[in-house]
Amino acid sequence: MVFEGLSEKLQQTMKKLRGAGRVTEKDVKAMMREIKLALLEADVNFKVVKQFIESVSERAVGTDVLESLTPGQQVVKIVHEELISLMGSVPAKITFSSKPPTVYMMVGLQGAGKTTFTGKLASYLRKEGKKPLMTACDVYRPAAIQQLQVLGKQLDIPVFAMGDKQSPVDIAKAAIKHASLNQNDVVLIDTAGRLHIDDDLMNELENIKNAVGPQEILLVVDSMTGQDAVNVAKSFNEKLSIDGIILTKLDGDTRGGAALSTKAVTGKPIKFIGIGEKLNELEVFYPDRMASRILGMGDVLSLIEKAQQSFDEKKAIELEKKMRTMQFTLDDFLEQMQQLKKMGPLNQIMGMIPGMDNKMLKDMDVDEKKMAHTEAIIQSMTKKERVNPSILNASRRKRIAAGSGTSIQEINQLLKQFEQLKKMMKTMTSMGKKGRKSLGKFGLPF
Amino acid sequence: MGFFEKLKNGLKKTRAEITDKIDKILVSMGKIDEELFEELEEVLISADLGVETTMEIVEELRRKVKENKVTQAVDVKELLKDQLANILGDEKGELSFSTTPSVIVVVGVNGVGKTTSIGKISYLLKQMGKKVVIAAGDTFRAAAIEQVEVWANRAGVDIIKHSEGADPSAVIFDAIQAAKSRKADVLICDTAGRLHTKKNLMEELKKIYRVIKRELPEADMETLLVLDATTGQNAVTQAKVFSEAAAVTGLVLTKLDGTAKGGIVIAIKSELNVPVKLVGVGEQLDDLQWFDSKEFIEALF
Missing domain, CATH: 3.40.50.300 (P-loop containing nucleotide triphosphate hydrolases)
Structure with missing residues (x-):
């Protein structure tokens, strides 16, 4: 699709603009053409686009680039914020007359x-x-x-x-x-x-x-x-x-x-x-959801923002330690999942993860229902079982299936996935400093 | 009023929007420079041609200007006209009716004017001496059956209907039998408005096709996708997805009597090669006209 092409282009342009410090006029110009096209492709009226681009450019030039962002990302962040404020930051309520009807x-x-x-x-x-x-x-x-x-x-x-x-x-x-x-x-x-x-x-x-x-x-x-x-x-x-x-x-x-x-x-x-x-x-x-939809790009910035809001820094460090020492339990798994859910619809979040473009997303069907099932399964386990899943024998599994309204097959599948996840973590944590750093930031075991 | 006047009337706003702007640009510029192309780009985009199609057109225009050594901005208009004509082709809107009965299936998203168009198409065909039967296939939306019934009465054609909530394929099946026994020339099938993103509704559409193909394997079949002229870039996706489910043979462009420019049909023709067959330019029974690309562009400029 046309739009996916634009979204990719936007990401490419964004990648090119490395370097730190301030957003330069050059950075802004490079981004604005792509953003203009993105807005036009989204059917925003061209006069509105023109005005919008002008005001955003003005605001963007010379802003300090936040730590951990590239100038390109910084510009997109500004665009996103401006879109939201233009559409009226908070949801508008319907009003009632003091004299009915x-x-x-x-x-x-x-x-x-x-x-x-x-x-x-x-x-x-x-x-x-x-x-x-x-x-x-x-x-x-x-x-x-x-x-x-x-x-x-x-x-x-x-x-x-x-x-x-x-x-x-x-x-x-x-x-x-x-x-x-x-x-x-x-x-x-x-x-x-x-x-x-x-x-x-x-x-x-x-x-x-x-x-x-x-x-x-x-x-x-x-x-x-x-x-x-x-x-x-x-x-x-x-x-x-x-x-x-x-x-x-x-x-x-x-x-x-x-x-x-x-x-x-x-x-x-x-x-x-x-x-x-x-x-x-x-x-x-x-307005914020609409802004993301109009921009239509997986944008790293909201992910970072959302991650920062929903993830407790202390908890993330704790988690990382657990991962390293292989003490990651089903309880942690559940907690991670719930934090992830707090951030919003899964499809949207996946779209924000760097390197995930729309093509990859299309092949990947994120099933929110399945997540609910997983949650139910873990919640039907005893504390002991969550810490040590190896004690789950046939009768325990049967009980959990009945308690969570799922099937034994689903429980088996979940346990298998959990084991795989633990293995994956082991390799990730042994990947060295760089891997650890990024994990600490996102804390996403998924 | 002939087609030309009607279309011209309907397109008056469109023409005013596009060509006035173009004329203004061309006159004020005089010379050809980068700014001129950029302004032309904006004009085409504001007519809903879409970014990609506009870029292609302007790119080609640049090439032609260079090739023909055009130096005056006003001459660019002729070139642009030629180019739009090139994309739309010189085909005239027509439907094939060599079999008895032939079938027209009318599809589209919600609220584009499918039912109204069916009323007008029935009238148009009746004027041509065809015997028409309508199948009231929108069994979903509240009072859709009553709506198409009113149009059938206005046009003076037969209608086959079930009650609300019935299986649309069953309605179509009955209508096919009726069309056969009444020796109708054309069977027009109404369908419920559906967003192309609703998978099960698109499956329902496929089922309707299976019924028609099974009962009338030899029949001429047209699938008309009704598009609202005010629709933006999403119309291209609509055309794509509906074509996958239903082999769309042509477009009906409705509500051209507003200020919307309907430029999206140029994008659709250019990207998917689906031609416009009919255009709606008003609310009266006879306000549906055969599309004529030559006159369409002529009326545009």
Whole structure:
């Protein structure tokens, strides 16, 4: 794939920039072209890219290079940080009106996923203890009203509809009245998809807004949108002054540059992301995760950062000592695994390990479930067994299998892997000073 | 309104975006220098052609400028036009219907406009005197069957449907039998929107194909991948993965009446050699047109 090529190029450029001290103008220039391409390939709007690159370059030149990083890595670190701050460092929360019902209005282009999102948001709000009412204001698309009604039935959440002969403004107004009578404290208005250049339909949205005074207008954007995302977001924001952005269909493999583009032109936060067709698959937006996704590269820096956060230096030294003296037990193994899990999804972490490029990752299927099984197995062992697995006879193994809900085969496999790991450690620790040093830093026996 | 005007209308924004910018650049520059190529690069990228395709085009443009000893910036436009025409080829959008029935399967990710396109294709074929049967194969999304039914009624063609949640292959099977017994010319199969990353859904698509191949082994078959013109680089991956599961024979480019430029089809043609067959330029029943690469580019400039 194109993007993997870019990611590799970025890593290559990064490798070339060795040396310590300060980030020079030359370092920055060498990196910026690659980063520009990476962002463009991720569908970030080219104007946004240009501005972004300019501001990052300015910040990067002359910064001190942190210990243990190359200038190239330092630049990428800055880019990553800037991306996060641009997308709004902390997740934005949805707000409620002090005077119920709180009204939310969903707007966007055709096919962005407004109706599905309306269902997801209603379900999310109900979990928060609200009593939502969904309102079908898409009187144009065939069967759009039925679609919302079906979702309402699936979720057991009421849907207010008046057919497709009434004006959306009247339907919205009637829905608010209906909500007040029926103690619904949240009203979600699903509007028809429309082009941002369709003046009549854009005016209609404005009329709905004026009629019902929504707490928040949420612009639903397909995460696969390309360069045009800025035009769409800008038009909707200028006309309606939106309050937040929803990114849908992020369960695909798009880089989602639209996130950055829409945020940059509107200044409005991204509030939720949609990741699937099941009605509970709605997630709060995390700017840092999105930044990594847009950059799309295995980046060593977050690994270092994350490792530093999650690994206790003292524990790492202790572990190293244990490894050297071959006292590494299943308990340590479990602890390592849990620390690793703290750092985030395994696939992501593997992608950050230096030397692991995307090609290698593709062949390697990291199975989180298997890790859970391993955890369960070790937790089903007695303290004695964890320290000395050699006492595990057939009946003990049987007990553990029953206790962990796994099979004896899985236990055998785990024990075999553990033995291999111990052997590997022996060779690694005898590799000399260099090997030890890097182990001390990462403390990753995997 | 003929195709040309309609497309031109639909592409007015596109044209304004691309060519105004190009014209501005060319006029303001006058001479050809590195900055000119860089600006052209940006214009093509902002039309969603993608980095790789853009680089290739600009590289080739550089070579041609040198080769033809072009000195004026305005002449570069003609060269660029030629080059885009080269990539898109001079083929006109058409579908093959030599067998009775012939089959069209319509696939794509969620929300690109598959069902709407099916309504418009049915109408288009009916105008050509074909007898059409639609298979309501999207049994997954809420009210998708009702939606395609409305379009079938508007176009005045037959529809075969099951209830929501039914096996789409079973719907297709029944529709094939109906198309045979009713002596339909074309069977159009709707499918549920699916992200190309969902493995089991792509398997479901393969099953639909097995049913069609088994029941109609001799039939002409077109697989149309519907692409939203606003889609960015992910469209290339979509085209790739759908082609693996379903042998895509052509693209339907929808929502070209917005400000999106749909330049991604040039990248797709250049990388995967999948041609555009139809373009959607509005919400009316007759707002679907045969794609004509010559006119497409002509309307672009």
